Amino acid sequence: MQQSGFARIKSLRDQLSGSDKKIADYILDHANSVQGLTIKGLADAVNVSTATISRFVKRIGFSSFREFSLSLTAVMQPDNAFFGEIENNDDTNAIVNKVFKGGENALSSTFNLIPTESWDTACAWIINARKLGFFGIGGSSIVALDGYHKFLRTPIDAEQHPDYDVQLMQAVRMRDTDVAIVVSHSGRNLDTLKITRQLKANNVKVIAITAYVNSTLAKLADLVLPSSAEEINIRSESMSSLLAQLAIIDSLFTLVGVHLGPDTLEIVDSIRQAIDHTRE
Template identity: 55%
Template sequence: MAQTAISSIKSNYDNLNNTEKRIADTIIANPTIAHDFTIQELAVASNVSSASVSRFVKHIGWDSYRDFSVALASHEDSNVFFGEIAETDSTKDIIQKVFSGATNALTTTLEMLDTTTFTAAVDLICNAKTVGLFGIGGSSLVAFNGYHKLLRTSINVQQHPDYDIQLMQAVRMTKQDVGIVISHSGRNHDTLTIAEKLKENNVKTIAITSFAQSPLAKLADISLVSIAEEVNFRAESMSSLIAQLTIMDSLFTAVGFQLGSKTQVVVDNIRNAIEKTRVSK
């Protein structure tokens, strides 16, 4: 099963060298894509040599890349849909598996999240003139969540669901600003166009993605990676989405804490304004 292949990576992760960790990150980020890679394609996606991939699979306990790839793909042959949900599962089983997937995604992402990199992202946000949040499709939910949260700080923040407006916003940003770009795959053409425009304007960019070696991650100044064992495009990458929302919430909390009293003033004003819209008991 794919889980066994992924588990073999995770159990050996701390013993991998930097090159092998790049390969591991690429596979863990999305096994449903990685299992279709030839050894050469995985090498290119991970920015390593084919020989490094061959050594990697042997290091984590597989006799050959073919054996590893078959194990990674084996879940495609089973009678399942939405990741690990089977047709015979009861409602209780489905609920438990969805919650388990979310829990695994949060736990794994937390374990992989580098504190130094995260702190650097917080510093960029705190010192930005304007923070723009960009995401398309499901990623727009994460962008809007960040916008909704960062409105409670003293930071000037902008976000819009329409792609054309996002592109215009990106074109208008400057080196004094920061862009937070969200994409599960890190390969969406429109999202990459926005990231490229930001880079052209020397805007510091923070990527939130599931692929550590994706084009978006490589374009960004800082990349925060969400990881889920059950990542599956057919299921809209639900587990990864939960992890990305939590990364955004963590950024907001750390930013708010760092800005201190400035944030508290905004929070109090917003709370008072919202309270006036509520019907009294």
């Protein structure tokens, strides 16, 4: 399933300039109407030539304007839609298939968004950290807890708490030898941003996991591991983005676990033995 034009533009926007950036901004600012425009209509709206539009869509990975236009239509939804592409006449199989396809698309798009250098940097920071803190509010706390749960199986000293006040106190106590992983789908949650600013005031290295690379959280962070989803507007916590964020956590855990080798295996075996005693 190909990534939509909206998601592709959002992921590449920081790399665009000149006419390409002008076109990208227009499309994102007019998401509810742009899918109906012809190549000439879009060119007239942005005040560029049709050739410029054609080069733009190829530059962001589409073979033609038609393919690009269809990718926009595929993710359009009514303003009051909560379940995205789900239609009233969809049967059980169709609904489940769309949910799974959305998850598959978010995972493949996220994989393509994060360069190897970012994984290597994040891994090195975590391995050398005195303490690793996980932070997330609301739905993002699920990802933070998953990260904490996994990194308990490594030699890394990790911490996480679901309560905002406790998270803020933890941020106050962290210092420049520590690393924080801050999770927020929108990157705009005010409580999350307050925690992040406290971390930055303490010179803590901040790794942000967010679907919006131009958000305030992304700009505050030292490193961004973007998660991809097909939402055009932020209406609710993204189900597909959550899957992608959990995959990012899994990848970080696996990278760190492999690098630390025997030390990780020793802890994993000890935890497994302890848990086995609680089972029949």
